[in-house]
Structure formats: C-alpha cells, structure tokens
Amino acid sequence: MYDLIILGGGPAGQAAAVYAIGKQINFLMIYKALGGRVGEKIMVRSEEDVSVGHILVHFESVDPVEKEDRLVGTEAVHLFESQVMSQKGHILKDQVTSVNHKDGIFEVGTERNGVQKSRALIIATGGREQPLNIPGEELLVRGLGYQSATHAEKLAGKTAAVIGVTERALHGVAELAQTTRHAYLITPEPVKPTVPIVQALRQRPDVEILEGYEVKEARGSTHVEQLIVVKQGETRQLDVDAAFVAHALIPHSDLVKHLVETDPDGFIKINERNGTSLPGLYAAGEVTTAFGREVLIAIGEGARAALSAHDYLLAQPVTK
Numbered sequence: 534m535y536d537l538i539i540l541g542g543g544p545a546g547q548a549a550a551v552y553a554i555g556k557q558i559n560f561l562m563i564y565k566a567l568g569g570r571v572g573e574k575i576m577v578r579s580e581e582d583v584s585v586g587h588i589l590v591h592f593e594s595v596d597p598v599e600k601e602d603r604l605v606g607t608e609a610v611h612l613f614e615s616q617v618m619s620q621k622g623h624i625l626k627d628q629v630t631s632v633n634h635k636d637g638i639f640e641v642g643t644e645r646n647g648v649q650k651s652r653a654l655i656i657a658t659g660g661r662e663q664p665l666n667i668p669g670e671e672l673l674v675r676g677l678g679y680q681s682a683t684h685a686e687k688l689a690g691k692t693a694a695v696i697g698v699t700e701r702a703l704h705g706v707a708e709l710a711q712t713t714r715h716a717y718l719i720t721p722e723p724v725k726p727t728v729p730i731v732q733a734l735r736q737r738p739d740v741e742i743l744e745g746y747e748v749k750e751a752r753g754s755t756h757v758e759q760l761i762v763v764k765q766g767e768t769r770q771l772d773v774d775a776a777f778v779a780h781a782l783i784p785h786s787d788l789v790k791h792l793v794e795t796d797p798d799g800f801i802k803i804n805e806r807n808g809t810s811l812p813g814l815y816a817a818g819e820v821t822t823a824f825g826r827e828v829l830i831a832i833g834e835g836a837r838a839a840l841s842a843h844d845y846l847l848a849q850p851v852t853k
C-alpha cells in the first residue's frame with residue numbers, strides 16, 4: 534500500500550509528485566497522458582505533428598510564429614517530468630476507472646494494473662472543453678484568455694470573434710477589442726449583466742454582442758474567414774480574420790463524485806488547503822472550483838495539495 538496516490542500527470546499532478554519526492558512520501562502517480570494539456574501543446578511542435586493534437590495547429594492558422602509555443606510554465610513542467618519519470622516504481626501509465634474509500638483506505642481501480650491502495654489521495658485529473666460539433670471547427674482557435682494579449686497584437690486592425698459566455702470569453706473579447714477593428718462575442722445564452730466587464734463591453738461601438746446566436750459553420754481555407762450564425766431562423770454571415778472558442782470546461786471529476794462535494798458544474802469543492810469534503814482526499818488544478826485556469830496556478834495547487842496530504846499523513850496513527 535502507498536501513503537499517497539496522485540491521479541493525473543498534468544502540471545498539478547506533477548507538481549504534487551515533485552513535492553512528494555522532496556518529502557520522501559511513498560507515493561504513486563497514475564496518469565493517462567504525461568504533461569496533461571501542456572503535453573498536448575508540446576507534442577504539436579511541427580507541421581508533421583499535425584495529427585497528434587490540435588491546439589498549436591489552430592494557432593498556426595492565425596500566425597505560424599506561434600509554433601514556438603509560448604506557454605508560460607512549460608519549462609517548469611518539463612523539469613518536473615524528468616524528475617518524476619526517474620522515480621521507477623512511483624509512476625504508472627494507466628487509465629483510472631474507479632475510486633473507492635473503505636475503512637480509511639483509498640482503492641483506485643485501473644484498467645490494466647488492478648486496484649492500487651493508499652492512505653491519502655490527490656485528484657488532479659483536469660477537464661475538457663465541450664466541442665461545438667460544427668463543420669469547419671478545426672479552423673477555430675481554442676484557449677483564448679490564456680494568450681489573448683498575444684493574439685490581440687497580431688489581430689490589430691482586423692476582425693475577430695469569440696464564441697462563448699464564460700468569464701474567459703468576456704475578458705478575452707475585451708482584450709482583443711483593444712486592438713481589433715471589430716470584435717464579436719457570440720453566445721447562445723444571454724450574457725449575465727452582473728459580470729462587471731459586460732457593462733464596459735456593451736458601451737463599446739467596436740464590440741458587437743450577438744446573444745441568442747448559435748454558430749453553425751466555420752468557413753475558410755487555412756484559417757477561418759467566415760462564421761455562419763443563426764438566431765431563431767435568421768442567418769448571418771460574419772467575415773472574420775480569427776475566431777476563438779472559450780467554452781466552459783467539463784471537469785474530470787466523475788471518479789470521485791460519490792465521495793466529495795462538487796459544485797453544480799461538477800468541479801470539486803476545495804478549501805484553502807486543497808482539502809475536499811472527505812478527509813484524506815485532496816484536489817488540485819482544473820478539476821477544482823479554484824479561480825484561475827492556468828499552468829502556473831495548477832502547479833501551485835498541486836504543491837499545496839501535496840503539502841496538505843503530507844500533513845494529513847503525519848497525523849495518522851503509525852502502522853509499522
């Protein structure tokens with residue numbers, strides 16, 4: 534049995550593992566894809582890699598210079614990777630299929646390596662975005678809000694569209710509008726007037742908020758040139774130079790939903806120590822309710838979750 538199992542090998546899981554190495558905790562990190570979302574980006578470095586993932590391919594359609602991969606925190610995740618991968622016997626590449634808690638022990642079911650047990654658990658399984666499922670979706674950029682300042686610079690004097698109603702979408706369109714000639718915010722749902730940035734957006738003549746519109750198609754050759762949007766049977770064709778999807782994330786929290794409290798969207802509720810409603814179970818990164826969905830934040834959270842798990846383990850009765 535391990536003292537600690539870490540679910541996930543993204544920035545949060547790896548930071549937790551590095552912390553566990555430092556504290557000499559007997560841990561196991563189980564992951565499907567090393568690097569998590571950052572791994573996907575790193576893999577898509579060259580044109581030949583196009584089929585491996587999609588994120589940078591989309592950036593290429595805006596500007597090939599983006600191939601350089603400017604993701605802040607990538608270097609840290611690389612360093613963590615080499616440290617974590619050297620820990621033979623502490624890493625397992627497998628899919629976790631179940632998590633149970635019996636008599637104070639966590640039982641983690643895996644696809645190929647049976648059930649692994651531990652006294653404490655960190656869940657850092659991240660999330661995924663909802664696809665639009667429209668023709669031409671591959672022409673759209675994902676991940677606006679993390680790099681909107683870079684995009685804003687490149688789209689100076691041009692027309693851009695942001696699809697979504699998340700806070701990231703609202704902030705993204707506001708940042709883009711600082712340089713674009715015209716910016717659209719397209720959302721099938723009404724924009725909540727309580728979000729302060731909405732008032733500022735509504736007052737801008739160069740920002741058009743298309744509420745109640747659904748995007749039906751993206752058209753273009755190497756990058757998006759037109760968006761087809763529909764509201765109650767009325768179709769509009771928008772000429773754009775770039776379009777960004779900033780939809781809400783779907784957290785990978787199903788494994789522990791029966792054990793811990795989640796918010797209505799499924800994000801795991803955590804306290805200021807990354808503890809969940811179940812003692813011994815900690816959560817970090819994008820799967821949680823914590824504010825800020827960025828690599829550097831996930832790294833900090835992973836480290837804090839490991840620190841808390843360590844404290845928890847120290848307070849448990851000694852079993853020699």
Ligand SMILES: Cc1cc2nc3c(=O)[nH]c(=O)nc-3n(C[C@H](O)[C@H](O)[C@H](O)COP(=O)(O)OP(=O)(O)OC[C@H]3O[C@@H](n4cnc5c(N)ncnc54)[C@H](O)[C@@H]3O)c2cc1C
Nearest residue numbers: 541542543544545565566569570629659676679818819828
């Ligand atoms: C399109 C896009 C662009 C982004 N751009 C930026 C950016 O420019 N800058 C920035 O700072 N952030 C950016 N982000 C956000 C950043 O990638 C995330 O904040 C960060 O990766 C979250 O780390 P995490 O460890 O919580 O989750 P993830 O990176 O998602 O890692 C989750 C880990 O859990 C594993 N996992 C999940 N389920 C299971 C299972 N059942 N069994 C085993 N393993 C499992 C996965 O394999 C993976 O290892 C972007 C995100 C997206 C989606």
